[in-house]
């Protein structure tokens with residue numbers, strides 16, 4: 001069998017832990033937190049010490065030496081101190097401490113990259129201490145016995161032993177047995193009250209041939225629909241999503257009526273508030289799962305068919321501040337759609353074009369190119385006053401996106417993006433290959449690269 005692409009992929013399964021196993025995972029997660037908080041305190045203390053020394057006029061060379069922020073450096077510091085800081089250290093796997101130290105190394109790197117402009121996107125704050133109550137318990141294993149049992153219903157992890165899966169791991173097991181996958185790490189974590197194990201796996205994939213390698217498709221994410229295609233197809237939201245969203249709204253109202261914590265008065269939350277909060281978190285997770293599942297089915301299908309797929313580069317972080325639930329779900333789905341398409345198009349030998357954030361895909365008439373000055377979000381139908389075209393708002397936007405890629409690939413003028421809504425002619429511009437924030441190799445600090453999405457083209461205004 002020919003191997004065309006080697007990719008890093010995640011397989012995630014729900015777990016059924018026994019109370020004893022749950023305690024073991026929690027104590028490992030706690031150990032990771034202790035290492036994280038200890039190392040963070042050390043880093044901060046050294047920074048403060050050096051600042052104080054500088055204020056006394058001590059020369060740079062005479063200052064207390066900085067401690068390294070890389071994972072190996074933090075690990076060395078921890079290993080030198082663990083007997084004193086955590087005399088119980090031998091009770092937990094070294095991987096537990098490594099999980100915490102790795103998280104800190106990444107956090108420090110993100111902060112410094114963000115400060116020096118190496119990292120795009122929103123400013124990243126300096127890492128803060130982790131609290132037992134507020135952090136998500138997790139532990140990651142990178143070495144030792146990590147395997148899926150032949151029955152495909154159990155996994156074996158170092159120290160934790162044999163854990164029962166809530167669902168079959170056959171998809172991963174098949175690949176492991178065929179020798180086309182190697183497990184690089186396994187992370188056990190609790191998401192919204194439910195335990196999962198996520199395997200980071202290096203997979204040899206056979207590159208598929210596209211059904212329509214030269215076809216271009218524009219995809220727009222809708223509020224009422226899961227997605228809208230430039231072919232005019234409106235894809236409905238997954239079944240039960242509406243019900244799940246309604247449940248979120250109801251639980252959010254209920255939570256607001258309970259007695260929550262208050263920092264100023266030091267008031268503790270009531271038990272009923274805690275319960276309502278857990279229920280709301282689970283409901284939110286269900287909405288996200290339904291949506292993600294629907295998007296996975298969609299993106300798998302699209303990426304195996306079209307040679308070029310165009311989506312918009314929206315300011316997802318900014319949009320997520322919108323308080324309307326439906327809007328927020330759609331926006332979150334947008335980020336997910338782009339992420340999935342980025343790697344799935346790469347697996348299939350196609351490519352993803354991301355239109356510039358300022359390209360007025362909604363405001364432009366897909367028939368004659370007239371750009372409207374204004375288009376309210378409530379206007380669900382696009383009516384062109386120049387040529388009289390009437391079309392669903394999202395289909396119109398999707399068609400414009402598809403047209404953008406056609407120009408990018410056929411004409412020598414390059415792809416296009418008008419800045420601002422009053423631009424009627426389309427200026428030419430170069431096609432830039434850009435690495436998006438979050439897709440950069442994270443392997444610098446850790447032992448395992450994470451979130452390995454692909455590079456993709458970005459159409460840019462000049």
Ligand SMILES: [Zn+2]
Nearest residue numbers: 365368384387
């Ligand atoms: Zn028109």
